[in-house]
Structure formats: C-alpha cells, structure tokens
Amino acid sequence: MSGIPNAIKSWYFAERPKGDLDDTTLALRTVPLPELADGEILVRNIYLSLDATNRVWLSDWDSYMEPVRLGEPMRGFIIGEVVHSKNAQFPKGALVSGLSSWSDYVVTNGEGFQTYTGIAGLDLAEAFGILTVAGPTAYVGLVEIGQPKPGDTVVVTAAAGAVGALVGQIAKIYGCRAIGIAGSAEKCAWLTRELGYDAAINYRTEDVDKRLAELAPDGIDIQFENVGGDILDSGLKHMKNGGRVIICGLISTYNSPGETAPGPKMFRNVIMRRLRIEGFVILDYLARYPEFHEKLLGWMRDGRLKYRLHVVDGLENAAGALKLLYTGGNHGKLMVKIGDPRA
Ligand SMILES: NC(=O)c1ccc[n+]([C@@H]2O[C@H](COP(=O)([O-])OP(=O)(O)OC[C@H]3O[C@@H](n4cnc5c(N)ncnc54)[C@H](OP(=O)(O)O)[C@@H]3O)[C@@H](O)[C@H]2O)c1
Numbered sequence: 466m467s468g469i470p471n472a473i474k475s476w477y478f479a480e481r482p483k484g485d486l487d488d489t490t491l492a493l494r495t496v497p498l499p500e501l502a503d504g505e506i507l508v509r510n511i512y513l514s515l516d517a518t519n520r521v522w523l524s525d526w527d528s529y530m531e532p533v534r535l536g537e538p539m540r541g542f543i544i545g546e547v548v549h550s551k552n553a554q555f556p557k558g559a560l561v562s563g564l565s566s567w568s569d570y571v572v573t574n575g576e577g578f579q580t581y582t583g584i585a586g587l588d589l590a591e592a593f594g595i596l597t598v599a600g601p602t603a604y605v606g607l608v609e610i611g612q613p614k615p616g617d618t619v620v621v622t623a624a625a626g627a628v629g630a631l632v633g634q635i636a637k638i639y640g641c642r643a644i645g646i647a648g649s650a651e652k653c654a655w656l657t658r659e660l661g662y663d664a665a666i667n668y669r670t671e672d673v674d675k676r677l678a679e680l681a682p683d684g685i686d687i688q689f690e691n692v693g694g695d696i697l698d699s700g701l702k703h704m705k706n707g708g709r710v711i712i713c714g715l716i717s718t719y720n721s722p723g724e725t726a727p728g729p730k731m732f733r734n735v736i737m738r739r740l741r742i743e744g745f746v747i748l749d750y751l752a753r754y755p756e757f758h759e760k761l762l763g764w765m766r767d768g769r770l771k772y773r774l775h776v777v778d779g780l781e782n783a784a785g786a787l788k789l790l791y792t793g794g795n796h797g798k799l800m801v802k803i804g805d806p807r808a
Contacts, residue, residue: 468548469507472497475538475568476784478523485720485791490523491539491567491784499572506555508571510545512593512776513783513801517626517691517790520719529746538566539783544581544593545571545804555580562593567783569803586766589806594627594774594798600761601754602747603631606713608639610743611687615640618681620700623691623716624665625652626790627772627798631761632689633662634770641687644680646673646696648793660771673699684708684738692717693726701731704738712744720791773797 472495479492501507522533522540533540544562547555548570555561555575563578565571584592606628607613619636623629624645633643633656645656645665653665666676677685677699684705690697693715704710718726735742750757764770775797777786782801789795 470498470570473568473570473572474780475566476780477538478533478535481525481535482523482720486520486523486784486788488784491787493781493784498570501549501551501572504552504574505572506547506552506561506575507549508543508545508561508565508573509548510543510565510569510571510780510803511560511806512544512590513567513780513803514542514593514597515777515783515787515790515799515801516542516598517714517716517719519787520791524719530748538568540564541567542597543568543571543803544589544597560589562597567780567801569780584762587762590774590776590800590802591772594800595631595765595772596754596758596761598747599627599772599798600631600770601750601757602628602713603635604757604761605745605747605750606711607632607635607687607689610745611689611709611711613639613641613687617641617686618644618684618705619687619689620644620646620677620681620685620703621662621689621691622646622696622700623714624656624662625649625797626691626795628713629689629691630656630660630772630797631770634660635764636687636689637661638764638769644677644685646692652793652796655773668696674702677703687711689713690715694718698729698731701729701734701740704734704740706738708738708740710740710742712742716791775799777801779803 474495476491480489482490543565547559550557560581561578619641621629621632625647636643643662645662653667656662656665664680688700688710691714694717775795780803
C-alpha cells in the first residue's frame with residue numbers, strides 16, 4: 466500500500482542510567498511493521514513531546530505510574546496522522562494524540578488516544594506543545610492548588626521552562642506579583658521583558674536566598690516548585706504565614722541515583738509559617754482538559770499568554786534532545802518534529 470512503511474523506527478530503553486542520561490540509555494532500532502489487527506490503527510507521528518518526567522520513567526522508583534521497562538520502546542506524548550485504520554473511531558486522515566512511543570509510526574488500538582480537529586489561530590506545534598501538558602499543568606498547579614489572590618507574591622522555579630513560563634503569566638492575570646528563577650541572563654531577561662514577570666533571579670550567578678529577601682521582603686505567598694533542592698529551600702525560608710508550596714516538579718533530583726535525594730533543610734517552616742505543601746500529577750486531571758483549554762486558549766488569543774517552542778528536527782535526535790531539559794539547554798517547550806505536519 467502506498468504511504469505505508471514496511472518497518473517502524475523507535476527508541477528503546479536499552480540501559481538504565483546511573484545518573485545523567487548517557488548515549489547508551491536509549492537505542493534507535495527498526496522492526497518490521499506488524500499486520501494491523503481489527504480495531505487497530507497505524508499512526509504516522511508528527512510531533513513528540515519531551516518532558517522532564519521522561520527521566521523519572523527511566524528510573525526504578527516507585528512512581529505515579531509504571532516505569533518504562535528495559536527493552537521496551539521509550540514512552541512519550543505524540544500527535545500524528547492516521548495513515549491506515551481498522552478502527553472506525555479513528556479514520557484514515559484523522560489527527561490523533563496520546564501517550565505512545567518515541568517512534569516514526571505506531572500501531573495502536575487507540576486506547577487513550579484523542580482525535581484532534583484543529584484549533585483556530587494555533588498551528589499544530591503550538592496546540593500540541595502548549596495544551597498537552599505544559600498549559601494544563603501550569604493552570605491546575607497555580608489556580609486550582611495555589612489559589613492565587615490579587616497582591617500575592619508568587620515565586621516560580623524553572624521559570625523560563627515550558628510550565629514555568631506560563632505560571633508567571635497566569636499569576637499576573639490573577640493580579641499577583643511574579644518572581645521567576647531561571648538559569649541564564651537571557652532567560653531572566655525574557656521573563657521580565659517579554660512575559661511580564663516583575664523580577665527574575667539567575668540562580669547560576671546570584672545568591673537566591675539574598676535576592677528573595679530583597680525582592681519579597683514581606684514573604685512569599687505561593688512557591689511554584691519545579692526544581693527542588695537548594696532552590697526549594699530558599700523559597701521555604703522566605704514563605705509567608707499561610708503560604709502555599711505547590712510541588713509540580715523536582716527536576717534537580719531526577720538524575721540522582723537511588724531513591725533518596727536530600728529533603729528540604731527548611732522543612733520546619735511548614736510549621737513555623739503554617740504552610741500547605743501539595744503535589745499533583747496532571748494525568749489525574751485529563752477529564753477536565755476541555756475546561757482548562759478554554760481558559761488557556763482565551764488568554765493565548767488575547768496575547769496574555771506567550772510561549773516559546775523549542776523544536777528539534779528528526780526522531781534520530783530525540784535522545785540527545787532530552788538531555789537539554791536537565792542542563793537548561795532548552796528554550797521553551799521542548800519537542801521533536803518527527804514527520805511533516807502537512808504531508
Ligand atoms: N506535576 C505534573 O503533573 C507535571 C507536569 C509537567 C511538568 N512537571 C514538572 O515541571 C517541571 C518543568 O518541566 P518541563 O517539562 O516543562 O521542562 P522545562 O521547564 O521546559 O525544562 C526544564 C528546565 O528545568 C531547569 N533545570 C533543569 N535542571 C535544573 C537544576 N538542577 N536546577 C535548576 N533548574 C534546573 C532548566 O532551566 P534553567 O535554564 O532555568 O536551569 C530547564 O530548562 C519539571 O520539574 C517537571 O517534572 C510536572
């Protein structure tokens with residue numbers, strides 16, 4: 466059949482990393498395309514989302530979902546086009562998205578997949594990059610869990626990343642003061658000049674503790690935590706009475722071997738400042754995505770939510786690109802373009 470490949474190329478989990486990801490963690494392999502069974506579809510993948518949690522899936526931690534097992538294809542969110550279908554729910558030509566694998570094509574029974582019919586004013590990369598994980602995560606974490614009030618001081622870590630960039634802007638929409646922490650002068654300038662953050666701290670060149678004392682002299686109402694470690698500790702030290710600490714991510718610990726990264730040294734402030742600390746996993750909120758998308762799209766169309774996409778070309782570059790998330794080499798939502806959106 467024309468347009469149907471005879472083989473599928475995928476990244477496989479080849480060797481468990483002891484710390485940072487290395488060149489032997491994932492391996493690109495080609496296997497013959499299986500015959501489609503009734504109920505199955507063949508998807509030509511277009512974009513793959515790279516997410517900080519990908520590293521967690523490669524660990525043997527007792528986690529929020531099953532890890533990827535050694536020898537299995539690497540897991541990731543994709544959007545692609547149905548090129549062959551034996552499932553009436555997903556006809557040939559439909560765009561579909563779901564949690565799948567790092568592959569150029571995928572055969573699936575469609576379980577957990579959604580049909581994507583397009584969003585006016587957004588191209589496929591924007592819709593996929595912002596609305597699949599980052600946007601809903603920023604919204605749920607800040608609005609539902611953080612419950613921001615006008616005048617609140619909100620501190621966001623990994624503030625120039627996919628999630629963090631949106632959090633500060635949503636904080637501004639809710640009338641808060643937003644302080645971002647990021648790892649370069651360029652990222653800090655982007656936060657304050659383009660995104661409307663009130664202030665930014667470069668954690669690589671500045672003393673975060675001292676800068677928080679200067680920038681939030683009355684204390685922090687909401688710490689939106691994406692990083693953990695020393696940066697979380699600095700936030701805990703400066704929390705206000707009744708503050709909320711939203712544990713969205715702890716990226717600085719994901720490459721730590723073993724189960725135990727050091728806990729916060731300033732944990733006592735949970736009592737001293739009567740804090741609420743709450744973690745969440747966005748996958749628990751999938752049923753409410755239409756509601757979050759409506760909010761986010763409204764702000765995106767009004768120009769109140771800006772973002773950058775960092776698109777790496779080619780499935781063969783996916784494993785190398787994932788490392789960028791843990792070195793700060795990504796500038797915006799990291800994703801891989803696997804195939805042509807218009808093919
Ligand atoms: N709870 C959920 O459901 C959920 C969903 C999505 C994401 N998340 C979390 O949100 C966070 C951001 O994820 P993302 O996928 O959007 O990635 P991202 O923020 O676009 O990229 C990760 C950024 O983290 C920063 N970083 C990496 N290692 C660091 C370290 N050791 N110390 C300080 N900063 C470091 C880097 O920025 P700098 O250049 O500023 O260092 C890097 O660009 C992650 O912690 C992730 O686990 C949680």
